[in-house]
Amino acid sequence: MPRSTTGTATKKKTKRKVKKNLVIVESPSKAKTIEKYLGSRYKVMASLGHIRDLPKSKMGVDVENNYEPHYISIRGKGDVIKELRKEAKKAAHVYLAADPDREGEAIAWHLSYLLGLDPKDKNRVVFNEITKDAVKNAFKNPRAIDMNLVDAQQARRVLDRLVGYSISPLLWAKIKKGLSAGRVQSIALNLIIQREQEIKAFKPEEYWTLDAQFKKDKAKFDASFYGLDGKKAELKNSEAVQNVLAKLDTKKPFTVSNVTKKERKRMPQPPFTTSTLQQTANNTLKFKTQKTMMVAQQLYEGISLGRGGAVGLITYMRTDSTRISSVAKHEASTFIHEEYGEEYAALKPRKAKLSEGAQDAHEAIRPSSVMRTPKSIEKYLTKDQMKLYSLIWSRFVASQMTPAIVDTMRVDLTQNSVTYRANGSKLKFDGFTKVYAESKRKDNVLPDLKEADEVLMVKNQPNQHFTLPPARYTEASLIKTLEENGVGRPSTYAPTLNVIQKRYYVKLAARKFEPTELGEIVDKMIQECFPDILNVNFTANLEGQLDEIEEGKQEWVSIIDEFYQPFSDEVKEASEKLAKVTIKDEPAGFNCEICGAPMVVKMGRYGKFYACSRFPDCRNTQAIIKQIGVKCPVCGKGQVVERKSKKNRVFYGCSRYPDCEFVSWDKPVGRNCPKCDHYLVYKKTKKGQQVKCPNGDYEEAIQK
Numbered sequence: 001m002p003r004s005t006t007g008t009a010t011k012k013k014t015k016r017k018v019k020k021n022l023v024i025v026e027s028p029s030k031a032k033t034i035e036k037y038l039g040s041r042y043k044v045m046a047s048l049g050h051i052r053d054l055p056k057s058k059m060g061v062d063v064e065n066n067y068e069p070h071y072i073s074i075r076g077k078g079d080v081i082k083e084l085r086k087e088a089k090k091a092a093h094v095y096l097a098a099d100p101d102r103e104g105e106a107i108a109w110h111l112s113y114l115l116g117l118d119p120k121d122k123n124r125v126v127f128n129e130i131t132k133d134a135v136k137n138a139f140k141n142p143r144a145i146d147m148n149l150v151d152a153q154q155a156r157r158v159l160d161r162l163v164g165y166s167i168s169p170l171l172w173a174k175i176k177k178g179l180s181a182g183r184v185q186s187i188a189l190n191l192i193i194q195r196e197q198e199i200k201a202f203k204p205e206e207y208w209t210l211d212a213q214f215k216k217d218k219a220k221f222d223a224s225f226y227g228l229d230g231k232k233a234e235l236k237n238s239e240a241v242q243n244v245l246a247k248l249d250t251k252k253p254f255t256v257s258n259v260t261k262k263e264r265k266r267m268p269q270p271p272f273t274t275s276t277l278q279q280t281a282n283n284t285l286k287f288k289t290q291k292t293m294m295v296a297q298q299l300y301e302g303i304s305l306g307r308g309g310a311v312g313l314i315t316y317m318r319t320d321s322t323r324i325s326s327v328a329k330h331e332a333s334t335f336i337h338e339e340y341g342e343e344y345a346a347l348k349p350r351k352a353k354l355s356e357g358a359q360d361a362h363e364a365i366r367p368s369s370v371m372r373t374p375k376s377i378e379k380y381l382t383k384d385q386m387k388l389y390s391l392i393w394s395r396f397v398a399s400q401m402t403p404a405i406v407d408t409m410r411v412d413l414t415q416n417s418v419t420y421r422a423n424g425s426k427l428k429f430d431g432f433t434k435v436y437a438e439s440k441r442k443d444n445v446l447p448d449l450k451e452a453d454e455v456l457m458v459k460n461q462p463n464q465h466f467t468l469p470p471a472r473y474t475e476a477s478l479i480k481t482l483e484e485n486g487v488g489r490p491s492t493y494a495p496t497l498n499v500i501q502k503r504y505y506v507k508l509a510a511r512k513f514e515p516t517e518l519g520e521i522v523d524k525m526i527q528e529c530f531p532d533i534l535n536v537n538f539t540a541n542l543e544g545q546l547d548e549i550e551e552g553k554q555e556w557v558s559i560i561d562e563f564y565q566p567f568s569d570e571v572k573e574a575s576e577k578l579a580k581v582t583i584k585d586e587p588a589g590f591n592c593e594i595c596g597a598p599m600v601v602k603m604g605r606y607g608k609f610y611a612c613s614r615f616p617d618c619r620n621t622q623a624i625i626k627q628i629g630v631k632c633p634v635c636g637k638g639q640v641v642e643r644k645s646k647k648n649r650v651f652y653g654c655s656r657y658p659d660c661e662f663v664s665w666d667k668p669v670g671r672n673c674p675k676c677d678h679y680l681v682y683k684k685t686k687k688g689q690q691v692k693c694p695n696g697d698y699e700e701a702i703q704k
Contacts, residue, residue, distance in 0.1 A: 013443055017399065018041070019089060019090065019091060019092035020040075020041055020042060020043045020091060020092065021038075021041060021042045021043070021092050021093045021094075021095060022042075022043050022044075022045065022087050022088055022091035022093070022094045022095070023035075023038065023042055023043070023044040023045070023094075023095045023097050024044075024046070024047055024084060024094070024095070024096055024097065024098070025044060025045075025046055025047070025097045025098060025109055025126070026046060026047055026048065026049050026098055026099060026104070026107065026520060027046050027048070027049075027301055028046045028048075028312070029298070029301045030044045030130065030302065031045060031293070031304055031402045032044075032302065032310055033130050033301060033302030033309075033310040033311065033312060033607070034097065034130065034135055035307045036256060036310060037131075037132045037135045037136060038135065038136075038139070039346055043087060043091070045083070045087060047080060047084065047098070047107060047111060048077070048080055049107070050074060050083060050103075050106075050107055050110065051073060051074055051077050051080065051107070051110055051111065051114065052071040052072065052073055052074065052110040052113070052114065053071065053072070053074050053157075054069055054070065054071065054157065054161055055070065055072050056073075056508050058165075058168075059161065059165045060072075060161060061158050061161055061162060063162075063564065063568075065559070066557050066665075067158055067162075067557055067560045067564070069154060069157070069158055069161075071110070073114070079604065081114055084111070084114070084115060085114070085115060086555065088115045088116075088117075092115060093123070094115060094123055095123055095124075095125045095139065096108035096111055096112065096117075096123055096124050096125065096145070097109075097124075097126070097138075098126040099318070100126040100127065100128060100362060101149075101259075101316075101318055101362075101491065102149050102152050102153035102156070102491075103153060103491060103548065104126070104152075105124075105145065105146055105149035105150050105153065106149075106150050106153040106154065106157075106567050108124050108145055109145050109147075109150045111243035112145060112234075112455060115694075117322045119144060119145040119147065120144050120145075120208070121144065122142040122144055123144075123145075124140055124142060124143050124144060124145050124146070125138045125141075125142050125143075126138060128315050128316050128362055128363055129300075129312055129314070129315040129368040130300065130301060130302055130311070130312025130368070131311060131312055131368045131369070132311075134368075135174075135354060143569065144337070146621050147552065148549065148550050149550055151549050151550075151556040152546050152547070152549040152550035152556070154556060155546055155549050155559055155560060156546055156558040158556075158560055159183070159542070159546075159560060159563065160182055160183060162560070162563075162564055162567070163181065163182055163183055163533065163567070164180055164181060164182050166567070166568075167181040167526070167529075167530065167533075167571070167630065168180050170183055170525070170529070170571075170574055170575065170578055171522060171525065173578065174523055174525065174578050175518070175522065175525070175603065176518075176603055176604070177325070177408055178503075179503060179518075179522060180499070180503060181522070181526060181530075181533070181537050182496075182499070183533060184482070184487055184488045184496045184539070185496050185500050185505075185535060186493055186523075186526050186530075186533050186534055187482070187485075187487050187498050187533075187536060187539055188478060188482060188487075188496050188497065188500055189480060189500050189505050189506065189515070189522070189523050190511045190523055190526075190527070190534045191473065191478065191482075192290050192472075192473055192478070192500075192506050192514075192515050193517075193519065193520060193523050195470060195473055196472070196514065196515050197470060198469065198470050199470060199472070200467040201202060201681040202469035202470070204466040204467050204468070204469075205234060205236075205466065205467045206236065206237055206464065206465070206466055207234065207236055207261055207465050207467065208235035208236070208237070208238065208240065208241045208462055208463065208464055208465065209224060209225065209235065209462075209463045209465065210224060210225035210241065210244065210245075210420075210460060210461070210462055210463075211224050211225075211460075211461050211463060212224065212225070212457055212458075212459060212460040213457070213458040213459045214254065214413060214420075214422070214455045214456065214457055214458060214609045215328040215455065215456055215458050216447045216449060216453065216455045217447070218621075219447035220458060221422055221424070221446050221447060222422065223411070223413060223420040223421055223422035224420060224422075225244060225418070225419075225420055226412065226419045226421035227419050228417055228418060228419070229417050230419065235642075238462075238464070240685065242464045244418055245460075245462070246462070247415075247416045247417065247418050248415060248416065248418055248457075249415070249416070250457050250460065252415065253415075253454035253455060253456050254413040254414060254415045254454065254455050254456070254457060255413070255414050255415065255452065255453075255454055256326055256411060256412070256413060256449050256450065256451055256452060256453040256454070256455065257412045257413070257414040257451065258410075258411070258412040258451065259409070259410070259411050259412075259449055259450060259451055260409070260410040261407065261409050261413075262407075262408045263406070263407055263428070264405070264406045264407075264408050264425075265403040265404070265405055265406075265435075266403055266404040266406060266431070267403045267555060268349075268398045268400075268403065268431070268432035268436065269395065269398070269399065269436075270322035270364065271322055271324060271364035271365060271395055271396045271399045272364060272366075272392060272395055272396075273319055273320050273321065273322060273364060273365065273490065274317060274318050274319055274320065274363040274365070274490030274491075274493070275320070275479050275480070275483045275490060275493060277292060277296065277317070277365055277391075277392070278292050278293070278475070278476065278479050278493060278494070279476035279479055279480055280391065280395075280476075281388060281391065282474060282475045282476040282479075282511075283474075283476050284391070285387050285388070285391065286511070287384075287388070288385075288475060288601070289475045289479065289493060289494045289497050289498075290494050290497070290498050291384070291387065292494075293317065293494045295384050295385055295388045296314065296317035296365070296388060297317065298385060299312070299313045299314045299317075299385060299389055299392075300312055300314050300315070300316060300317050301312070303377075303380055303381060303382065303385065303542070305377055306380065310367070312368050313367060313368055313377070313389055314365060314366065314367055314368060314389070314392055315362070315363050315364070315365055315366050315367075315368060316362050316363075316365075317365050318362075318490045318491050319362040319363065319364060319365060319490060320489070320490050321361050321362055321363060321364055322364045322555055323364060324349075324363060324364055324366065324400075325363055328363070328366060328370070329349070329400065331369065331370050331371070332370045332396070332397060332400040333345050333369060333400060335370045335397070336397065336400060336401060338432060340401075340435075343429075344401050344402055344431065344432075344434065345400070345401065345402070346400055346401055346402050349399060349400045349401075350487040364396075365392055365396075366392065366396040367389070367393045367396060370393070370396065370397060371573050372393075373393065374386065374389055374393050374394075377389075383499065383607045384599055392561075394435050394436045394437065394623065395436060396431075397435045397436075398432040398435045398436035398615060399432075401431055401432035401434075401435065402429075402431045402432065403431050403432065404427065404429060404430055404431035404432060404433045405427075405428040405429040405431065406425050406426065406427055406428060407425065407426045407427075407428050408423070408424070408425045408560065409423070409424040409425070409426075409446050409449075410422070410423050410424075411423075411424070411446060411449050413455060422446055423444070424444050424445055424446030425441075425443060425444055425445075426444075427441075427443055429673075435458055442506075470686045471512070472512035472513055472514060473512065474511055474512055474513070475497055475508075475511075475513075478513065479493045479497070482496075485536045485540055486536075486539075486540030486543055486544070487536060487539050487540055487543065488543070489543065500519070501603045503518075503519075504516055504518055504519070504607075505518060505519030505522060505523075506519050516607065517603070517607060517608070518603060518607070521603070525578075527539050527577070529570065529573070529577065530567075530570055530574065532566075532567070532570070542559075542563065546559070550563055551616070571587045584603060585600035585613065586600060586601040587599075587600060587601075588600055588610050590602055590612075591614040592614070592618060592620050593620065594612070594618055594620045595612065595614055595617075595618045595620070597612055597614040597618060598613050599611065599612060599613065599620075599622070600613045601624070602621075604675070608624055609621055609622065609623055609624055610622040610623075613662050616699060623643075625641045625642070625643075625655065626642040626651075627639045627640070627641050627642075627655070628640050628641070628642060628652070628667065628668075629670070630669070630670040632654040632655070632656065632660055632662050633661035633662065633668055633672070633679035634660055634661075635654060635656060635659075635660040635662065637656060637660070638654040638655040638656035638657075638660055639654075639655045640652050640653070640654065640655075640662075640668050641653060641654075641655045649665075651663060651664065651665050652665075652666070652667055652668060664681060666681035666682060666683060666694070667681060667682045668680070669681060669682060669691055673693040673695070673697055673698045674698060675693070675697040675698050676693060676695050676697045676698075678694060678695050678697070679694075680692065680693055680698070681693075681694060683699075
């Protein structure tokens with residue numbers, strides 16, 4: 001009897017592989033999270049960021065041919081491209097799911113070119129949050145690549161390349177190799193230097209305060225001098241203080257001349273944008289901007305929550321909008337009602353005004369689900385992830401809550417035409433502050449005072465003060481200033497701050513920016529040769545034009561041409577001007593110990609150093625050592641000198657190193673502890689700078 005072939009054919013048919021859909025994202029962690037949601041019919045791979053870019057070795061922009069960019073595959077990405085091409089060939093369909101912004105759109109466009117895809121095909125997928133519903137819904141509605149977004153990214157890239165590769169060679173020729181200049185970084189550097197100049201030019205002005213304590217029955221409270229004859233008055237010197245004191249009789253009571261009671265509402269702040277997140281994380285968590293964005297990226301791409309697998313915990317973290325989806329609002333309202341009560345849920349949460357020039361392309365930064373409270377997922381997060389997630393979660397929830405209500409009380413106390421004023425406040429209803437702890441303030445409760453009541457002065461302390469110069473920029477305040485001036489966009493703040501530190505144009509001291517000598521030299525040259533680059537309004541206008549390209553209102557080539565034609569003339573003029581300038585090296589005052597030629601002072605990445613004038617024939621160099629005028633406390637022979645670590649942190653060591661290995665992070669004083677004979681050092685404390693013994697046996701205040 002012949003064998004049936006039906007069963008064999010069926011088996012062969014079932015063994016035939018079903019083609020999978022290929023999804024390409026930027027990072028492996030994002031790929032892992034998305035693949036879990038899409039299931040077995042999808043394969044998700046990572047491009048590891050951009051795969052094509054302008055070459056590093058040359059300009060890469062054809063200024064004679066409509067500023068055509070010459071893209072090349074990024075070095076080191078060969079294997080990634082090869083693997084992506086291999087998988088794309090056998091895939092049923094290829095989806096490009098890079099981030100939902102200009103950079104992401106450009107990555108998708110470059111991928112479509114390398115993989116031979118048609119940009120007009122519906123293969124672009126975007127989502128604002130990496131959750132199961134958001135991802136699945138996005139794949140139901142793929143779209144074509146948005147060439148307006150691509151053109152806006154190309155315009156910025158070409159613009160920055162034209163500026164950087166035109167100015168940088170001039171910096172290399174006249175200052176040192178390896179320097180760079182850019183539109184946003186040059187303005188950031190200039191702002192820091194301008195602030196430093198304001199600080200140096202600042203002249204302090206004297207003023208005084210009279211801080212007093214009063215009592216009503218047994219209750220004591222504080223008040224300060226307000227004015228004379230019912231009008232506010234300033235105490236500019238000691239003579240003005242003595243004039244006020246002469247009018248007072250501290251043994252006689254003061255009369256309560258005015259009591260003002262008000263109820264004040266404190267409104268919650270809107271959810272975070274990129275810049276407000278960077279500023280708040282810098283101020284409250286002490287996170288550097290780059291760290292904030294790195295941790296936020298991790299939260300967005302997905303964190304493994306045990307058996308539930310990886311899930312994106314926050315929405316996309318590059319945004320300038322405070323807009324919230326109706327779904328998120330409803331979920332937050334439900335959570336607040338259930339967790340805190342009806343009185344805490346805002347009926348109509350306050351809408352914040354968009355900053356000028358904001359694109360409003362994405363929602364604000366918020367948790368992907370408000371039900372994932374920080375406490376419920378704490379065990380799955382690192383310490384830094386927990387801190388940032390808690391900040392984002394609490395700010396969002398607070399934004400959907402009712403205002404806090406504060407009872408305020410202002411009391412004027414008068415005697416012989418002299419008025420003191422006391423301000424008190426008491427929290428009546430905590431509202432949003434129940435969640436957003438950063439907004440809590442201490443009560444200052446005054447006794448129940450009425451007009452015509454009498455109170456006694458317990459003490460009256462005159463204090464001399466001097467006006468302070470403007471504060472140096474922190475990362476937070478610099479980002480705020482750049483945003484207020486319309487310079488840069490959410491994605492540019494962190495890289496800008498990173499590059500001006502990496503080039504050693506500025507340094508962070510006590511979390512505040514200080515310009516270096518190198519930074520001042522670069523800034524001066526750009527000011528003299530390229531004033532438009534440092535013109536805030538000019539640069540802000542360019543940012544606006546890039547936004548118009550994204551909206552399809554402008555053509556990118558014409559915007560670039562409008563900028564480049566006058567700029568190229570400036571470059572020619574600067575080249576001719578600088579060709580006539582000869583910068584001579586400063587003589588060091590001694591000869592090279594190797595070849596006997598004169599040593600000179602050179603500018604390096606971390607400041608000045610000594611080098612042989614016969615360089616490159618003789619490569620002898622020496623660090624410029626700063627002595628502090630103290631003998632080494634260990635060997636007693638060498639001098640204590642100031643040095644810098646690899647991370648540019650100042651420390652102190654012996655000039656006889658390596659024969660003497662004395663080192664200290666703290667500056668030695670030059671005398672020993674009277675109790676244990678250990679050398680004393682200067683230490684910064686909450687009380688100010690003090691002299692302390694490292695063993696903890698002795699401390700003394702520094703006499704001013």
